[in-house]
Amino acid sequence: MEINDKDTLTIVEHIKNFARRHSLFVLAYGTGCGAIEIPPTMTSRYDAERFGIVGRATPRQADVLLITGYLSVKTLKRVIRTYEQMQDPKYVIGFGSCTINGGMYWDSYNTIKVLDQYMPVDVYINGCMPRPESVISGFIKLQQLIKAGKADGWKKYQENLDWYRANQKKVIKNWNMPDYNW
Amino acid sequence: MSDRIQDLQKSLSEGLPQCSVEIRRHGGVELISSKENLVGVLAYLREHFGYRHLSHISCVDWLEQNQFELVYILWNYESRIQLFVKVRLARVNGSGISVRHLWPQADTYEREIAEMYGLPFDGNENPRELILEDWDNKPPMRRDFDTRAYSKEAFYDRPGREDAKDVRSVISGRSGEEIPEIAIPYTRK
Amino acid sequence: MREKETTLYLGPQHPGITGNMMVKLKVTGDTIVRAETHVGYLHRGFEKLMEVRNWMQVFPIVCRICVPEPDPNEENLARAIEILEGREVPERAQYIRVMVLELARLASYLLWFGGQSGSAGLYTMPQWSVGDRDYILDLFEELTGGRVYHMYIWAGGVRRDLPEGFADKVLRVMDYLEKRLKHYDNLMLDNSIFQKRAQGVGVIDREKALDWGIVGPPLRGCGFKHDVRIDDPYLVYDKLQFEVPTETGCDVWARALVRRREFEQSISIIRQIMEKMPGGEFYNKVPNPLHWKVPAGDVYVKTESARGEFGYYVVSDGSDKPRRVHVRGPAYVHGITLLEHLLQGANLADVSFIMNSLGTCPPEMER
Numbered sequence: 001m002e003i004n005d006k007d008t009l010t011i012v013e014h015i016k017n018f019a020r021r022h023s024l025f026v027l028a029y030g031t032g033c034g035a036i037e038i039p040p041t042m043t044s045r046y047d048a049e050r051f052g053i054v055g056r057a058t059p060r061q062a063d064v065l066l067i068t069g070y071l072s073v074k075t076l077k078r079v080i081r082t083y084e085q086m087q088d089p090k091y092v093i094g095f096g097s098c099t100i101n102g103g104m105y106w107d108s109y110n111t112i113k114v115l116d117q118y119m120p121v122d123v124y125i126n127g128c129m130p131r132p133e134s135v136i137s138g139f140i141k142l143q144q145l146i147k148a149g150k151a152d153g154w155k156k157y158q159e160n161l162d163w164y165r166a167n168q169k170k171v172i173k174n175w176n177m178p179d180y181n182w
Numbered sequence: 183m184s185d186r187i188q189d190l191q192k193s194l195s196e197g198l199p200q201c202s203v204e205i206r207r208h209g210g211v212e213l214i215s216s217k218e219n220l221v222g223v224l225a226y227l228r229e230h231f232g233y234r235h236l237s238h239i240s241c242v243d244w245l246e247q248n249q250f251e252l253v254y255i256l257w258n259y260e261s262r263i264q265l266f267v268k269v270r271l272a273r274v275n276g277s278g279i280s281v282r283h284l285w286p287q288a289d290t291y292e293r294e295i296a297e298m299y300g301l302p303f304d305g306n307e308n309p310r311e312l313i314l315e316d317w318d319n320k321p322p323m324r325r326d327f328d329t330r331a332y333s334k335e336a337f338y339d340r341p342g343r344e345d346a347k348d349v350r351s352v353i354s355g356r357s358g359e360e361i362p363e364i365a366i367p368y369t370r371k
Numbered sequence: 372m373r374e375k376e377t378t379l380y381l382g383p384q385h386p387g388i389t390g391n392m393m394v395k396l397k398v399t400g401d402t403i404v405r406a407e408t409h410v411g412y413l414h415r416g417f418e419k420l421m422e423v424r425n426w427m428q429v430f431p432i433v434c435r436i437c438v439p440e441p442d443p444n445e446e447n448l449a450r451a452i453e454i455l456e457g458r459e460v461p462e463r464a465q466y467i468r469v470m471v472l473e474l475a476r477l478a479s480y481l482l483w484f485g486g487q488s489g490s491a492g493l494y495t496m497p498q499w500s501v502g503d504r505d506y507i508l509d510l511f512e513e514l515t516g517g518r519v520y521h522m523y524i525w526a527g528g529v530r531r532d533l534p535e536g537f538a539d540k541v542l543r544v545m546d547y548l549e550k551r552l553k554h555y556d557n558l559m560l561d562n563s564i565f566q567k568r569a570q571g572v573g574v575i576d577r578e579k580a581l582d583w584g585i586v587g588p589p590l591r592g593c594g595f596k597h598d599v600r601i602d603d604p605y606l607v608y609d610k611l612q613f614e615v616p617t618e619t620g621c622d623v624w625a626r627a628l629v630r631r632r633e634f635e636q637s638i639s640i641i642r643q644i645m646e647k648m649p650g651g652e653f654y655n656k657v658p659n660p661l662h663w664k665v666p667a668g669d670v671y672v673k674t675e676s677a678r679g680e681f682g683y684y685v686v687s688d689g690s691d692k693p694r695r696v697h698v699r700g701p702a703y704v705h706g707i708t709l710l711e712h713l714l715q716g717a718n719l720a721d722v723s724f725i726m727n728s729l730g731t732c733p734p735e736m737e738r
Contacts, residue, residue, distance in 0.1 A: 029384040031391055032413065033438040033734060036519055039485065044502035057386045074315040075391060075412045078383050101343040104431065107330040107423070108416045109322050110314070117338045129519050171336065173316040208454050208670045236584050237671070238699040240684045253684065255671050255699075259581065259595075262602050264671060287584045287704045298418075313411035313737045322419055329419050 013149065020063070020089060021146040022052040024139060027062035027086070031079060032069020034095045034129055041132040048132075053139055059085040064142070067121075069129075070098035070111045076118060077172050083119055090154045091146075093138055094124040103128055117167045120153030187211060190231075190263055197230065198223055210264035220269050221279055224254065228284060232258045233265055236284075239291035241299050245325040248273045250301055254281075271301070280305035298323035374399040379719075383412050387490055387723030390733035392706070394726075398719055406714035406722075408707045410736045417738040421696045426452065426526070427660035429693060434520045436698055437735050440479040442471050443676040444683075445524040448696070450605065451672045451685035452526040455665050461652040464528035465606045470541070470644045471514070471523060472606075472674070473637045477548065478507045479677035480634050483730065487627060488559045490723040491568045496559050503551055506544045513537065528654035538645045545638050552634065560631060569624035573713050573725040577621060584704045587679020588633070589729055591617045592625035599675035610647070613640050623728040630677075664691050678702060678730035700735025707736065 030038065041048045042055060056062040059082045071079060083092070094115045097103035102113030115121055122145060125138035145151040157164060169175050191211055195203040201215045201223060215223045227233040233256040240253040254267040271278060280303040282289040292303045293312045300321035311317075320327045342349065354361045382393035393409040417436060421429050433448045434441035446468060453460060460468075481504040485497030508518045513534055515521040523530050559565050575585065580593040590597055598615045600608045616632035618625035657663055667689035673682040679701035686695040706729070713725055 027384070028386040029391075033435060033519075035390070036438045039482070039497065039501045040505055040508075043485075044498045045505045055386070059384070070415060072412060072414050074414070075383065077315075078412070082384055101340040102337075104435075105415050105420075107333050108420055109319075109327075109329040109332045109336070110414050110416050111337075113333075113337045114340045131518060167338070173318065208668060210671075234581050237673070237680070237682055238684060238697065240695070240697040242669075242686050242695045253669075255682070255684065259597060259602075264603075266671070285582065285584065287708045290703060290707045311411075313414045315411065322416060325422075327419075329416060329423065 017146050017149060021143040024051075024053050024064050024091075024142070025056040025062045026053060026064045026066050027059055027082065028055045028057055029065070029079075029082060030068050031071055031075050032067075032096070032098070034068030037129055037132055037135060038066070038068065041135050046132040046136060048136055048139065051136065051139060051143070053136075059083075060087060062086055063090055064139075065090065065092045066095055067092065067099055067115060068095045070096070070103070070105050071115065072110045073112065073171055074110075076112055076168070077177070080119065080168055080172075081177055088154050089151075091122045091142055091151055092119055092153055093142060094121045095135070095138075096130060097126055097128045100124050100126060112171060118164065118171070120156045120164075122151045122153045186261060187263060190261065194231070198226065206266070210266060212266045212268065215267055215269050217269055217271060217279060220267070221281060221284075224256075224267060224281055225284060227256060227265065227267070231265075232260050235259060236281075236288060239281075239288060239295065241295045241301065241323075243273070243299065243323065243325045244270075245273070250276060250278075250299060252278055252295075276301060278303045282306055297321065300324065376404060381722060387726075389486060389723070389726050389731050392731070392733040392736075394710070394714070394722065396714070396719070396722070401719040403714050403717050403719060403722070406711045408710055410707070410733055412737075413734045414737040418696055418698070421693050423692065425660065425691045426663050426665055426693065427657070429696065430525060431520075431522050433696075433698075434522055435734075436738055437676070437681070437700065437732060438519065439482050439732065440475045440677050441520055442475040442524060443674040443681045444698075445522065446472060446606075446674050447672050447681060447683040448685065449524050449526045450674075451670050451683055452665055454670050454672065455668050455685070455687055456526070458527050458657075459655055460528055461655060462607070462649050463651045464653045464655075466644050466648050467529050467533065467653060468524055469606050469608065469611070470641055471511075471521070471529075473640050473644075474507055474510060474541075476637050476677045477634065477641075478504050478511075480630055480637075481507070483630060483677070483727065484555060484559065487724070487727045488565060490727050491565055493559065493562065493565065496555070499551070499558070500555065503548065506547065510537075510541060510544060513540070525654070525657070527657050528652070530654070532653045538648070541641060542645055545641055549635075549638055552631075556631075560627065566624065568721075568724060569622065569627055569728075570620070571622055571624075572721050573623045573717070573728060575621045575709070575713065579712075580621070583708060585679075585709060586701050586704075587675070587677070587730065588626045588629045589705060589709070590679065591615065591629045593621045594619040599673050599680050603673065605672075605674065611640055611643050623724060626728045662691065664689060665693075673699075676701065678705070678732065681735075698735065698738055700732065702730060702732045702735050705729040706731040706733065 065083055098105050099115040105111040123138050123142045125134055191203050191205050200219050201213050204212045206212045235257040237255040237257050242251045250271045250273055252269050256265040292306045296302055297312050376397055376399050379396040382388040383391050391412040395407040396403050397405040433444040436444050481500045484500040488496035512518050515523040577593050580590050594617050596615050596617050613636045616629050618628050665687045667687055669686040671684045673680050682699035684697040688694040
């Protein structure tokens with residue numbers, strides 16, 4: 001049976017988004033110094049689990065890729081590969097000032113400055129370093145975006161893959177990664 | 183303490199007449215060696231003076247004199263006096279000498295210097311890159327490498343944020359939020 | 372039958388790794404034949420950036436070199452500049468600095484408690500110790516304004532005086548932590564699972580420990596009483612009473628015991644400081660930071676951090692920017708030479724356990 005009724009589809013989408021926003025599985029990948037504020041966020045004092053935010057070990061299980069801080073060129077390559085391994089729908093949170101405009105690494109020869117040139121970012125959390133409260137507030141912002149159906153960075157990535165690839169290949173000189181076919 | 187340093191300086195200059203030994207103004211003893219003598223000097227210090235702990239190998243780029251300076255920082259657990267062994271190398275086509283047969287951890291330090299300064303070490307044929315990946319520019323720690331120009335060319339800037347200008351009012355205008363009291367720009371009254 | 376050799380990549384994305392690094396393992400069955408550490412994922416070019424900043428601008432950079440414990444970096448750089456300049460540090464500032472360094476050590480050990488037992492599968496311990504670490508971070512926040520990065524220790528002293536009633540709060544947290552240690556023991560060190568995992572694992576050869584430049588708890592776990600605070604005293608450590616605990620096991624268990632006993636010593640140091648804290652100035656003002664020139668010279672300073680000797684080699688050529696700042700993090704040796712050595716013949720399940728016990732911290736290996 002195929003449902004093409006518009007109202008039914010809206011309801012189905014609504015239910016899907018409800019489920020998605022209350023079980024945000026975060027990939028345990030500390031890409032930068034922001035990783036130090038993740039243990040306090042996840043453990044007893046701030047307890048992010050009450051919002052459904054749980055750590056996950058492998059990219060296949062995770063929904064959210066948390067970029068905790070600056071990305072050096074070497075890490076960027078691994079992060080792109082990790083991101084492409086994740087299942088749809090997937091969300092990216094840029095954590096810290098250095099993902100927004102370079103922060104204090106604005107003239108470093110080995111760190112990228114603007115994260116959304118290389119992968120789609122749904123929510124940015126500013127600060128160096130952001131407190132656990134702001135991390136949680138960033139996650140809640142992401143939940144609101146999912147509820148409104150606006151967290152569609154993963155769709156943008158598929159649509160504009162050529163543009164992202166060109167940017168990525170400008171920085172990563174030796175591109176020897178598999179191409180995933182969605 | 184100063185007596186012991188003077189004793190050490192005396193015995194070092196007797197034991198190693200090919201090096202100049204000085205007491206440092208900021209503590210410790212400094213020994214200036216030539217590249218040919220370096221391994222012999224370090225092995226002698228290690229065997230006869232108890233300098234077992236190699237804290238660090240550091241490299242300084244003296245661009246004006248066209249030289250690299252390698253600094254071996256040693257520590258003696260018994261006498262507790264820091265020792266600096268310095269050697270000057272040619273900046274162009276120069277090379278250092280590996281001491282990783284004396285201290286295995288020197289391998290890492292040498293790999294780092296070789297990568298960051300482009301200074302190869304004889305006897306350390308460890309071709310693996312340590313820190314950078316696919317780097318095809320000048321070795322980044324050399325003084326004549328301009329990190330700001332490289333970064334401007336290689337990476338994107340966020341439009342409107344190329345400089346350190348105050349953008350708080352722009353951001354608040356974009357999102358429609360008021361600037362909280364703690365974030366209002368400071369003005370001199 | 373000869374078993375096949377397999378290559379495993381542990382990291383950079385792996386929950387058991389202590390930061391963003393990678394260990395390439397060659398395994399037969401679950402025994403490691405050869406290990407190779409790959410670093411460089413966190414390289415920000417700090418040493419280059421320091422050469423293009425002026426002396427005051429370097430302070431926000433150095434604290435980002437070691438994330439769990441940023442204060443030894445600031446202390447090192449500040450002391451290096453003070454030695455080069457011959458600048459006096461007021462006594463009150465020295466006491467405050469020791470307090471900050473010891474609080475940072477406690478915070479670092481609490482994180483280690485969590486990591487070490489978490490890598491053994493005891494997941495309650497991180498919930499407790501990381502939660503308790505927040506009490507120390509709260510103290511830092513009140514004192515310096517920052518939870519993680521403090522930028523508090525400056526050349527010539529510290530940035531701010533202690534707030535009112537701060538000493539009481541510190542002592543209250545110390546009492547609380549001392550009370551909690553009992554529970555930590557019950558959960559972790561008296562736990563037979565932990566004991567069986569830790570004893571006889573990751574054994575360092577005693578002679579190699581001295582020759583290879585191993586520092587901090589791994590060296591003291593081999594029975595050598597070496598600590599920068601005793602060997603080469605800085606600040607006011609020579610006026611304080613404390614022990615340097617040693618163990619003779621050379622294994623993960625010995626290193627855990629050393630850290631556990633140092634935790635008590637740090638609490639006692641902080642109590643002594645609060646008792647002896649003198650009044651007076653807390654900052655010997657530096658000239659205008661924009662035109663601040665440090666006399667030419669070179670100096671190697673070191674501080675005992677929670678993982679061992681943290682050294683800075685600072686060279687000034689008399690200008691307003693550093694000529695060279697070279698950082699020697701303790702994890703430099705522990706994470707590459709020693710880890711590769713210890714993992715040979717170890718069990719695959721012990722990799723992250725050994726890595727935690729050595730205090731491998733990637734940002735200080737590659738800056």
